[in-house]
Amino acid sequence: xxxxxxxxxxxxxxxxxxxxxxxxxxxxxxxxxxxxxxxxxxxxxxxxxxxxxxxxxxxxxxxxxxxxxxxxxxxxxxxxxxxxxxxxxxxxxxxxxxxxxxxxxxxxxxxxxxxxxxxxxxxxxxxxxxxxxxxxxxxxxxxxxxxxxxxxxxxxxxxxxxxxxxxxxx
Numbered sequence: 001x002x003x004x005x006x007x008x009x010x011x012x013x014x015x016x017x018x019x020x021x022x023x024x025x026x027x028x029x030x031x032x033x034x035x036x037x038x039x040x041x042x043x044x045x046x047x048x049x050x051x052x053x054x055x056x057x058x059x060x061x062x063x064x065x066x067x068x069x070x071x072x073x074x075x076x077x078x079x080x081x082x083x084x085x086x087x088x089x090x091x092x093x094x095x096x097x098x099x100x101x102x103x104x105x106x107x108x109x110x111x112x113x114x115x116x117x118x119x120x121x122x123x124x125x126x127x128x129x130x131x132x133x134x135x136x137x138x139x140x141x142x143x144x145x146x147x148x149x150x151x152x153x154x155x156x157x158x159x160x161x162x163x164x165x166x167x168x169x170x
Contacts, residue, residue: 007159009067011089011108014117019109022092022123026081026116039118043076043142051143054083057130065131067091067159070101070124071152076142080128081116084135090117091126091159100124100153124153 012018016025024039041050070093082088088111096102101124110131111117116138119125128137143149 007103007106009091009106009108009159011091011110014090014109014111014115018107019090019092019117021094022090022107022125023077023117023119026079026118027114037118039077039120040079040140041077041142042121045142047075048142048144048149050140052138052140055137055139057088057128057135057137059134060089060129060131062131065089065129065160067106067126067155069152069154070126071150072101072122072124073119073141073150074122075144075149077118077121078125079116079118079138079140080111081138081140082111082113082130082135083138084130084133085113086133086135087112087131088135088137089129089131090119091129092119093124095122095124101155103155103159106159 014025019025024037026037029035043050080088080090089108090111091106091108093106094102109117
């Protein structure tokens with residue numbers, strides 16, 4: 001994408017089937033008993049150690065969402081479990097032939113209260129955002145302590161997210 005290009009991407013309600021190519025929705029499946037989510041711990045244990053932390057997310061106004069960079073984690077999945085009761089946003093895409101993000105396939109999902117997401121190892125994504133109100137989020141990821149844990153790329157354009165709150169709580 002050229003530096004002077006702006007694109008609009010519509011954010012949709014989180015749907016486990018549509019999110020599957022990027023990771024797994026963290027939710028209770030209501031089938032009784034435990035709902036095991038093994039993807040949370042998918043990491044290269046020769047390089048990383050499992051880590052758990054809590055981040056504070058500032059409020060992102062729904063009409064001011066600009067994406068200028070994407071990141072990926074080559075050695076680990078990354079899981080976000082919101083602790084508050086506000087909608088969050090996950091912006092994701094696959095990998096292009098050159099190994100960078102495939103911006104033509106950029107998608108945005110509104111993560112409602114009570115759900116989280118687990119990005120597959122290597123999934124390109126923006127920072128996880130809290131829409132309209134501050135939030136706290138629990139994060140699980142494998143870390144090596146080195147710079148290779150996270151690869152960040154300036155996407156060379158501004159992508160404007162258009163929040164549609166279809167089926168998602170604000």
